[in-house]
Structure formats: structure tokens, C-alpha cells
Amino acid sequence: MTITVSRTAVPENGVLRYAAIGGLQLEAGGFLPDVTLAYETWGTLNADGSNAVLIEHALTGSTHVTRGDSDEPGWWEQLAGPGAPVDTDRFFVVSINIVGGCYGSTGPSSPAPDGRPWGSRFPLVTLRDSTVAEARLADQLGIRSWFAVMGGSMGGARALEWAVTYPERVQRCAVISIGAASTAEQIAFAQAQTLAIRQDANFNDGDYYGGPFPEDGLALARRIAHITYRSAAEFDGRFGRTAQAAETPLQAASLGDRGRYQVESYLDHQGSKLVRRFDANSYIAITEALMSHDICRGRGSLRETLDRATARFFVAAVDSDRLYFPSQSRELASALPGDVDVHVIEAPIGHDGFLTEIGQLGSQLGKTFLV
Numbered sequence: 278m279t280i281t282v283s284r285t286a287v288p289e290n291g292v293l294r295y296a297a298i299g300g301l302q303l304e305a306g307g308f309l310p311d312v313t314l315a316y317e318t319w320g321t322l323n324a325d326g327s328n329a330v331l332i333e334h335a336l337t338g339s340t341h342v343t344r345g346d347s348d349e350p351g352w353w354e355q356l357a358g359p360g361a362p363v364d365t366d367r368f369f370v371v372s373i374n375i376v377g378g379c380y381g382s383t384g385p386s387s388p389a390p391d392g393r394p395w396g397s398r399f400p401l402v403t404l405r406d407s408t409v410a411e412a413r414l415a416d417q418l419g420i421r422s423w424f425a426v427m428g429g430s431m432g433g434a435r436a437l438e439w440a441v442t443y444p445e446r447v448q449r450c451a452v453i454s455i456g457a458a459s460t461a462e463q464i465a466f467a468q469a470q471t472l473a474i475r476q477d478a479n480f481n482d483g484d485y486y487g488g489p490f491p492e493d494g495l496a497l498a499r500r501i502a503h504i505t506y507r508s509a510a511e512f513d514g515r516f517g518r519t520a521q522a523a524e525t526p527l528q529a530a531s532l533g534d535r536g537r538y539q540v541e542s543y544l545d546h547q548g549s550k551l552v553r554r555f556d557a558n559s560y561i562a563i564t565e566a567l568m569s570h571d572i573c574r575g576r577g578s579l580r581e582t583l584d585r586a587t588a589r590f591f592v593a594a595v596d597s598d599r600l601y602f603p604s605q606s607r608e609l610a611s612a613l614p615g616d617v618d619v620h621v622i623e624a625p626i627g628h629d630g631f632l633t634e635i636g637q638l639g640s641q642l643g644k645t646f647l648v
């Protein structure tokens with residue numbers, strides 16, 4: 278007996294997919310042929326395409342915002358999903374890996390036209406370039422206008438760039454934990470990170486594929502970055518001056534043979550963790566993309582630039598953020614058309630609060646933004 282199973286189109290939730298979006302002429306003058314964008318989706322697009330939400334990931338994030346057909350948790354797990362503030366039973370949620378990244382989109386480790394990895398030849402790609410690439414993917418998905426574009430940190434910068442570059446395609450824009458441009462201090466922190474990688478003995482000008490990986494440099498870059506993602510109060514409360522006792526039990530009290538302070542061990546761990554999941558050239562490419570963040574470039578003053586946007590804005594900042602100061606979010610909000618408040622996420626953790634304080638963020642988004 279033959280059993281015929283009737284198949285209906287079932288959307289694949291949280292499954293990595295790839296789209297060819299063609300060649301990309303870059304702001305800084307370079308050209309990337311045959312660009313691929315990796316993306317994931319959750320939920321179903323309405324017949325009139327009116328329920329699409331784009332969630333942009335931060336620096337080392339991936340497209341995996343939340344769980345889907347696989348049970349692998351995502352990085353904004355409590356914010357997006359069935360019944361969550363970004364309700365995947367209501368919205369068609371999309372997340373796209375940034376150009377230059379290492380989670381599936383074209384990046385330095387991808388093959389160049391000669392078949393070898395781009396490596397040192399990978400061109401400077403700005404956040405604006407990535408937005409142009411993402412708009413092509415939106416076209417392919419049948420999304421003319423996003424119900425909302427949102428993100429934190431670099432994800433917020435990407436969302437803001439969308440709202441200014443394609444005003445008619447963004448109805449709502451949530452800019453979390455970032456200002457209108459990377460400041461001199463943010464560029465300075467970023468330069469120290471990229472130099473840490475470039476100075477690794479294995480870096481080989483970026484052409485290290487097939488050879489030893491510049492892991493010390495990438496781990497050092499992560500340590501520098503991670504310090505800026507947390508606050509002095511969090512480090513003091515969590516680690517204080519305590520020694521990593523489990524490793525040096527005899528010396529724990531005095532650090533007699535030096536050993537490690539707990540906070541050093543913690544940062545070492547954060548460095549190793551990133552080395553296991555991120556490409557060093559991608560780290561440089563994306564960090565330099567974030568350095569390029571300036572929505573006013575070539576557009577005039579902040580007010581003139583933001584006047585182009587027609588979206589309803591949601592701006593939020595973590596009160597203890599010492600990397601992207603709340604004052605920058607206030608400056609952005611006050612230059613936006615209309616009365617835009619800054620939603621303050623109260624958390625001692627620092628910048629990473631936009632990833633950890635989902636309860637506060639979700640209720641603020643649910644009440645005022647996703648309605």
C-alpha cells in the first residue's frame with residue numbers, strides 16, 4: 278500500500294539560509310562580486326507583507342536570534358519567539374549576518390573569484406554598504422517595508438542606517454545602546470582591538486588561512502572589548518581582588534607566584550570562547566565597519582540627516598554603559614523628529630545589559646513600540 282503524504286509549505290524557523298544578492302559597489306571604493314547573505318527567519322510573512330521585523334545582530338552575534346526548528350538557544354531568546362515581545366506567531370522575523378561576518382555571509386574567509394580566501398584582500402565594507410546589501414535580500418523575500426527594524430549596539434547602528442537610507446521601507450526603528458556615530462573614544466578602543474590581531478605573529482597580513490590561526494591576537498581583542506562591555510561595579514562585585522583559587526590553591530591568598538586574579542581568568546575565558554567561534558579577519562572587518570558608523574556622513578547635520586527618516590523611533594540605553602554612553606542616546610533622541618524619550622535599562626552590568634536585561638527591554642518595547 279502506498280501512503281501519499283500531502284505537503285504544505287512549512288516555513289523553516291531559525292534555519293540558516295543563503296541568498297545570492299549580486300555584486301556590491303562599496304562606499305569606500307572597493308567591489309565585492311557575487312555577495313552571499315546568510316539569514317534566518319521565524320514565523321510567516323502576511324499576504325500583504327506587512328508584518329516583517331528585521332533584527333540586526335551586534336558585533337559578534339549571529340543570525341540565530343532565537344530558537345527555531347532546532348532547539349539551539351539564540352542570543353535574544355526571551356525577546357523573540359512565540360508569545361514573546363517580538364512575537365513570532367504575529368511577526369515574520371528576519372535576521373541577516375552582516376557582510377564581512379563569519380556566520381555565513383560573504384566575509385574575509387569566503388573564497389574570492391580566484392578560489393582563495395579573500396584574506397588581506399577583503400575590502401572595507403561600511404555599515405551603509407551592508408544596509409544596501411540587506412535591502413536586496415528584503416526585495417527577494419518580498420518585503421517592501423519593515424514593520425520594524427531593531428537592534429542593539431552595532432545592531433542598533435545597522436537599524437538606524439536602515440531608517441535613514443531607506444525611510445520609506447522602515448515604519449518603526451529601535452536603536453538600542455548606540456548613538457548616531459562612533460565617537461573618537463569608541464574608535465580608539467576599536468583600534469586597540471584590531472591592532473592586537475594585526476600584531477599576532479600568525480596574522481600574516483590577514484592571509485593566515487591554511488596556517489596557524491592568530492588566536493592570541495583575537496583573544497586579546499576580545500579581552501579589551503569585553504572590559505568595555507561590562508562595568509567597574511560588575512567586575513568589583515563579581516570578582517573583586519579574589520585570586521583564581523581553584524588553579525593556585527596554595528598561592529590563592531597572596532598571589533605569591535602571581536597566579537591569576539579571578540577577573541584575569543574570566544577575561545582569558547572570554548578570549549578563548551571567542552577564538553572558538555569567530556574569524557579574526559571578520560573581527561577586524563566588522564570592527565572597522567562599526568568604526569565607520571556615522572549616519573551623517575555625506576548627509577548634513579544630525580537633524581538634517583534624521584529629518585529624512587519617517588519611522589517611529591524607540592531609543593534605549595543601559596544606565597551603566599561605559600562604552601556607548603546614555604548621553605549619546607539622549608543626543609540622538611533629541612535630534613529625532615517629534616518627542617522621543619530614551620528608555621533607560623537599569624542594570625549594573627554595563628553595555629552588555631542590552632543582551633541580558635531582556636525583561637526590561639521587552640516590556641518597554643511591547644508597551645510603546647511593537648503596537
Ligand SMILES: CC(=O)SCCNC(=O)CCNC(=O)[C@H](O)C(C)(C)COP(=O)(O)OP(=O)(O)OC[C@H]1O[C@@H](n2cnc3c(N)ncnc32)[C@H](O)[C@@H]1OP(=O)(O)O
Nearest residue numbers: 337338339341352521539540542543546550554629632633
Ligand atoms: C554560535 C554562537 O555562539 S552565536 C553568537 C553568540 N553570542 C552572541 O550573540 C553575542 C552576544 N552574547 C554575548 O556577548 C554573551 O553571551 C552575553 C553578554 C549575553 C553573556 O555573556 P557570558 O559570557 O555568557 O556571561 P558571563 O559574563 O556571565 O560569563 C559566563 C562565563 O564566564 C565563565 N567564568 C565566570 N567566572 C570565571 C572565572 N573566574 N574564570 C574563568 N571563567 C569564568 C563562566 O564559567 C561562563 O563560561 P561559559 O560561557 O563557557 O559557560
Ligand SMILES: N[C@@H](CCO)C(=O)O
Nearest residue numbers: 335336337338430431
Ligand atoms: N557582547 C556583545 C556586545 C557587543 O556590542 C557581542 O559580543 O556582540
